[in-house]
Amino acid sequence: MSGIIDDHSVINLEGISKNYKVGDIDVNALIDVTFTINQGELIVILGPSGSGKTTLLNMIGAIDIPSKGHVEVLGYNLTKANRHALAAFRRQHIGFIFQFFNLLPTLTALENVEYAILLQKKKNAQEKAREVIKEVGLDERVNHFPSELSGGEQQRVAIARALAKQTDLILADEPTGELDYETGIQILKLLVSAAINENKKRTILIVTHNADIAKIADRVIRLRSGKVISDIKNPSPIDPEELRW
Ligand SMILES: Nc1ncnc2c1ncn2[C@@H]1O[C@H](COP(=O)(O)OP(=O)(O)O)[C@@H](O)[C@H]1O
Ligand SMILES: [Mg+2]
Known part of the structure; x- marks a missing residue:
């Protein structure tokens, strides 16, 4: 995706560290992570299992807060927000897509999408949900x-649930991890085409x-053992259709 990248930063991480205590052992899941992401960028965060990818996405997506450092997302300071404030922010401003889908099992496809819109206290939830479900080919x-x-x-x-929320920021944690290759490509195509949100450029983090998926990104941030080891712009992102893995 060739992006209109401007100077408007939507994510600012400064010296983020996250430690988990497991019994007597301290796990340093993230160590001094610093970067800025601008509006409209399609970012791939690439790293092996255990490198801190989910922990990092959870800091950006207001699921958790860092042990140290500063997190600002869409102009909101999330560094020391309490659980209630984090949940409210997440509900309004973040479209989150998970590896294991995380749909509510007792709601239908339509209701799952509708519910996310209702939580934002927006009107015409069912109508909007129907529209977006159609867009993803599930009518x-x-x-x-x-x-x-x-x-x-x-x-x-x-x-569909993430798109229906009309957020400017979409976060996807291993969105193709559970899917076969062809289905994975279709999912990536949908994500790339989600870049436009009512004429405004959405920011998407996958x-x-x-490593093949990184080829579709405008910019690739590599993580290893909780640290950023490289942060490189990709001059010629390819269409998901051209991916092979
Ligand atoms: N809730 C937790 N409690 C303790 N350790 C955790 C927790 N979440 C993640 N970790 C540890 O932090 C490190 C990074 O994990 P994670 O962010 O899930 O990596 P990735 O998503 O790249 O596989 C791993 O060593 C993992 O075991
Ligand atoms: Mg993970």
């Missing part, structure tokens, strides 16, 4: 429960351990 599955959908279909619902 014939609206009344199915997650257990009645394939992995790829469930991930489409999860993408976390993966798959």
Whole structure:
């Protein structure tokens, strides 16, 4: 995706560290991570399992706060926010897509999407949900429960749920990790085409351990053992259609 990248920063991380205590052992999941992401960038965060990718995305997505350092997202200081403030921010401003879909099992595809819009206290939730479900090609599955959908279909619902919120920031944690290759490509295509949000450029972060997926990004940030080991712009991102892995 060739992006109109301007100077408007949407994510500012300064010296982020995250430690988990497991019994007597301190796990340093993130160590002094600093970077800025601008509006409209399509970023891939690339690293092997255990390198801190999910921990990092959780700091940006207001799921957790760092042990040290400063986090600012969309102009909000999340550094020391309490759980309630984090949840409110996340509900309004973050479209999150997970490896294991995280759909509510007792709600249908349509209801899963509708519920996310209702939580934002926006109007015409069902109508909007129908529109977006159609955009992801699932209009014939609206009344199915997650257990009645394939992995790829469930991930489409999860993408519809994130898009329906009309947020400027989409975070995807290993979104193709559970899917076969062809379904994975379709999911990446949907994510790339989500870059436009009512004429405004969305910012999209995709976390993966798959180096091939990095080829679709405007910029690739590599993590290793909790540290950023490189942060490189990609002059010629390719279309997901051209990916092979
Ligand atoms: N809630 C937690 N409690 C303790 N250790 C954790 C927790 N979450 C992650 N870790 C540890 O932090 C490191 C980074 O994990 P994670 O961010 O999940 O990496 P990745 O997503 O790249 O696989 C790993 O060593 C992992 O075991
Ligand atoms: Mg992870």
